[in-house]
Amino acid sequence: MTLQKHVSLNINVRGLGESPTLAINERVKLLQSQGRKIYNFGLGQSPFPVPAPVVEALRLHAHEKDYLPVKGLPALKDAVAGFHRQKDLVEANADCVLVGPGSKELMFLLQLVFYGEIIVPTPSWVSYVPQAKILGKRVSLIHTSFEDKWHINADRLSEHLEVEQDLYRPRLLVLNYPGNPDGLTYTANELKEIAAVAREYEIILLSDEIYGQLHHQGSHVSVARFYPEGTIISSGLSKWCGAGGWRLGTFTFPRSLDWLMEAMAAVASETYTSVSAPIQYAAVEAFRGSMAIERYLWHARRILSTLGQKCYRILADAGVRIHPPEGAFYMFPDFSPFGKSLAKRNIKNSATLCERLLQETGVAMLPGRVFERPCEELTARISYINFAGARSLAASETIAMHLELPEEFIHAHCEETLEATQTLADWLTG
Amino acid sequence: MTLQKHVSLNINVRGLGESPTLAINERVKLLQSQGRKIYNFGLGQSPFPVPAPVVEALRLHAHEKDYLPVKGLPALKDAVAGFHRQKDLVEANADCVLVGPGSKELMFLLQLVFYGEIIVPTPSWVSYVPQAKILGKRVSLIHTSFEDKWHINADRLSEHLEVEQDLYRPRLLVLNYPGNPDGLTYTANELKEIAAVAREYEIILLSDEIYGQLHHQGSHVSVARFYPEGTIISSGLSKWCGAGGWRLGTFTFPRSLDWLMEAMAAVASETYTSVSAPIQYAAVEAFRGSMAIERYLWHARRILSTLGQKCYRILADAGVRIHPPEGAFYMFPDFSPFGKSLAKRNIKNSATLCERLLQETGVAMLPGRVFERPCEELTARISYINFAGARSLAASETIAMHLELPEEFIHAHCEETLEATQTLADWLTG
Numbered sequence: 001m002t003l004q005k006h007v008s009l010n011i012n013v014r015g016l017g018e019s020p021t022l023a024i025n026e027r028v029k030l031l032q033s034q035g036r037k038i039y040n041f042g043l044g045q046s047p048f049p050v051p052a053p054v055v056e057a058l059r060l061h062a063h064e065k066d067y068l069p070v071k072g073l074p075a076l077k078d079a080v081a082g083f084h085r086q087k088d089l090v091e092a093n094a095d096c097v098l099v100g101p102g103s104k105e106l107m108f109l110l111q112l113v114f115y116g117e118i119i120v121p122t123p124s125w126v127s128y129v130p131q132a133k134i135l136g137k138r139v140s141l142i143h144t145s146f147e148d149k150w151h152i153n154a155d156r157l158s159e160h161l162e163v164e165q166d167l168y169r170p171r172l173l174v175l176n177y178p179g180n181p182d183g184l185t186y187t188a189n190e191l192k193e194i195a196a197v198a199r200e201y202e203i204i205l206l207s208d209e210i211y212g213q214l215h216h217q218g219s220h221v222s223v224a225r226f227y228p229e230g231t232i233i234s235s236g237l238s239k240w241c242g243a244g245g246w247r248l249g250t251f252t253f254p255r256s257l258d259w260l261m262e263a264m265a266a267v268a269s270e271t272y273t274s275v276s277a278p279i280q281y282a283a284v285e286a287f288r289g290s291m292a293i294e295r296y297l298w299h300a301r302r303i304l305s306t307l308g309q310k311c312y313r314i315l316a317d318a319g320v321r322i323h324p325p326e327g328a329f330y331m332f333p334d335f336s337p338f339g340k341s342l343a344k345r346n347i348k349n350s351a352t353l354c355e356r357l358l359q360e361t362g363v364a365m366l367p368g369r370v371f372e373r374p375c376e377e378l379t380a381r382i383s384y385i386n387f388a389g390a391r392s393l394a395a396s397e398t399i400a401m402h403l404e405l406p407e408e409f410i411h412a413h414c415e416e417t418l419e420a421t422q423t424l425a426d427w428l429t430g
Numbered sequence: 431m432t433l434q435k436h437v438s439l440n441i442n443v444r445g446l447g448e449s450p451t452l453a454i455n456e457r458v459k460l461l462q463s464q465g466r467k468i469y470n471f472g473l474g475q476s477p478f479p480v481p482a483p484v485v486e487a488l489r490l491h492a493h494e495k496d497y498l499p500v501k502g503l504p505a506l507k508d509a510v511a512g513f514h515r516q517k518d519l520v521e522a523n524a525d526c527v528l529v530g531p532g533s534k535e536l537m538f539l540l541q542l543v544f545y546g547e548i549i550v551p552t553p554s555w556v557s558y559v560p561q562a563k564i565l566g567k568r569v570s571l572i573h574t575s576f577e578d579k580w581h582i583n584a585d586r587l588s589e590h591l592e593v594e595q596d597l598y599r600p601r602l603l604v605l606n607y608p609g610n611p612d613g614l615t616y617t618a619n620e621l622k623e624i625a626a627v628a629r630e631y632e633i634i635l636l637s638d639e640i641y642g643q644l645h646h647q648g649s650h651v652s653v654a655r656f657y658p659e660g661t662i663i664s665s666g667l668s669k670w671c672g673a674g675g676w677r678l679g680t681f682t683f684p685r686s687l688d689w690l691m692e693a694m695a696a697v698a699s700e701t702y703t704s705v706s707a708p709i710q711y712a713a714v715e716a717f718r719g720s721m722a723i724e725r726y727l728w729h730a731r732r733i734l735s736t737l738g739q740k741c742y743r744i745l746a747d748a749g750v751r752i753h754p755p756e757g758a759f760y761m762f763p764d765f766s767p768f769g770k771s772l773a774k775r776n777i778k779n780s781a782t783l784c785e786r787l788l789q790e791t792g793v794a795m796l797p798g799r800v801f802e803r804p805c806e807e808l809t810a811r812i813s814y815i816n817f818a819g820a821r822s823l824a825a826s827e828t829i830a831m832h833l834e835l836p837e838e839f840i841h842a843h844c845e846e847t848l849e850a851t852q853t854l855a856d857w858l859t860g
Contacts (some may be wrong), residue, residue, distance in 0.1 A: 011519050
């Protein structure tokens with residue numbers, strides 16, 4: 001039997017490795033199991049538990065076994081539409097919600113069904129571009145810069161669109177804010193200007209707002225407010241609800257894009273069928289919201305904001321080019337001020353930087369290149385999430401809401417995160 | 431805003447409707463909500479509840495929120511490998527198990543990554559061919575016949591393979607037994623002969639055995655016993671465990687096909703990421719098995735077998751060409767003996783047959799054409815599952831295991847199924 005000799009694979013998937021965020025996590029676990037002390041700045045997973053009422057709802061619905069409608073449980077679609085109406089002040093209709101096993105899967109289906117150019121600003125979330133490769137599609141990247149806070153603006157977008165001399169080219173632009181890997185967001189005004197350009201060119205926006213509720217000041221604004229007819233809002237349970245492992249994402253469409261939703265639902269019916277029924281019932285509780293969930297979010301934000309600022313300060317003081325974080329639990333530092341000294345240590349690109357840092361100090365982070373940045377750019381993503389989320393939430397609950405979290409709080413509950421940040425700073429300057 | 435005018439869809443998905451088994455269910459619900467009495471013979475969902483210990487395991491693990499490894503929770507992969515070793519007497523290794531959100535999704539990934547010809551005998555499960563269309567792939571169909579019990583055999587397979595004059599063409603053959611839509615299976619000897627041909631041509635087999643544990647006599651045999659090095663076994667919770675809505679399927683590979691598994695896992699990491707964590711923890715309980723689960727299966731089989739034979743008898747007596755069911759909960763009757771009288775009623779293909787039957791009697795079944803049979807062939811799938819599964823299981827538990835289920839049992843617990851079958855027979859002969 002020689003089947004193994006006849007490796008017969010789609011050329012689009014040959015050499016495709018595991019998604020880097022997942023791979024780094026499995027590598028960290030392996031190193032830890034070998035007894036090494038590892039600081040995991042690699043995985044983009046919320047440190048907080050799923051809110052108790054949502055877990056309770058899953059328990060209550062554990063017996064639900066029927067296949068649910070492809071687009072989602074009607075009560076959940078209602079709750080998701082209500083969530084966006086209330087949180088984002090946008091029109092959102094339950095009929096225009098699509099529920100999938102993670103927003104990543106929905107993004108893949110969108111890329112599969114949409115025929116046109118997909119535009120992705122970089123640094124970009126790790127999966128947009130590999131998905132396009134799997135499907136054999138072309139993606140246009142717009143490289144942003146540190147000075148632009150790693151985000152595009154209306155001028156950059158216009159420039160990019162004008163080049164093609166093809167006014168009504170079908171296009172889809174992905175925006176992600178607060179952003180992974182940068183932890184930064186747009187102002188309402190910036191979004192208004194981007195929306196105006198998008199409307200002019202009739203571009204579809206995929207607005208990935210999965211970190212919206214983790215805006216550190218709780219003041220997330222959706223671009224859908226300024227371009228409702230052309231914006232798909234992406235959300236899910238993974239980040240603000242701490243339920244990454246549950247696998248539930250949502251896309252909310254305007255009526256004018258229902259043809260995209262219907263095509264995605266048709267493909268869904270031939271692939272994942274529908275999202276796990278007990279999970280969908282539990283998600284109703286999450287999207288409907290409650291005082292308990294608002295408190296949870298409020299404390300999560302206070303912790304992330306305080307810790308993020310602290311880590312930022314350590315790195316900025318050490319000389320790293322870095323912006324103070326505004327949302328989510330990421331930072332995207334630029335180590336170019338250390339370019340010369342790193343080059344002397346034979347570190348000339350982001351992959352080597354991360355590999356050597358991991359080997360020499362045990363700090364695991366993801367290199368800028370996996371976020372579609374040029375290989376030789378000395379950038380990386382830090383996920384400042386390696387602390388005990390449940391314990392820190394409980395501790396934050398005991399501190400009055402008008403107070404800032406004291407210095408001791410971070411030392412008591414997030415010491416390892418600080419230690420990792422300091423280790424990184426020392427490694428750079430040492 | 432004219433975005434709706436610029437419908438820009440991948441040509442492979444234009445006009446793609448919702449998968450027929452899901453669509454019929456949504457249609458039945460709509461008709462029922464309009465107050466019509468409908469007999470749902472359309473959906474392929476187990477009538478039985480998820481076994482109690484498995485539901486309990488989901489409750490216990492409701493708080494699990496971490497992203498699990500792409501290929502699956504290690505304990506689950508262990509349990510799945512153990513399941514196949516014990517039930518199917520095949521070598522199966524935990525390292526060679528891939529867990530996905532339904533075996534349908536896994537099949538899609540397999541079609542996506544495999545470069546080669548995919549061979550599907552018909553009548554075939556509804557999603558194999560649409561998946562290929564979505565991916566723009568070519569599928570070769572082998573049409574079987576009523577006389578062949580709707581299954582292929584070694585001679586038919588050889589004939590098909592010889593035609594191409596391309597000995598080592600990469601090929602993958604899908605086998606599904608007990609079969610959807612036919613409810614029939616292969617003997618060990620038939621499988622042995624098919625295995626020999628597959629080995630000769632180095633074809634990969636995807637052996638869809640999701641109904642294996644619902645073989646009515648409990649004597650399912652896997653083709654992997656005869657062709658271990660080239661067979662992928664597909665299974666999952668949806669059918670034998672009654673948990674279709676939970677969405678968990680498994681592929682178990684031989685070592686020699688690990689390159690296919692790795693490529694699928696890489697794509698999985700860029701699409702669904704991993705299967706819902708609480709569901710995977712619960713599935714460990716299901717695949718590990720227990721006396722409680724064996725009892726559940728035993729009673730489920732006794733009920734399905736008794737009811738299936740009864741329905742078969744009604745239709746056979748009415749003059750329908752039909753085989754006595756051997757597994758699962760399907761039959762695939764051939765109504766051609768009524769061809770002339772149906773033609774007089776202007777019914778000349780399977781779609782019209784099913785539509786008119788639904789309109790005139792309220793019996794919903796799926797036409798042969800959705801199983802890739804010729805349009806004008808008067809065949810259809812019956813799912814004899816519209817009875818109260820939990821109540822009938824409980825009732826079966828009170829009847830000694832050495833006894834057959836009495837006539838009254840079926841009348842007391844599955845009356846609607848009998849009524850629907852009789853209605854169908856009357857409609858044909860009336």
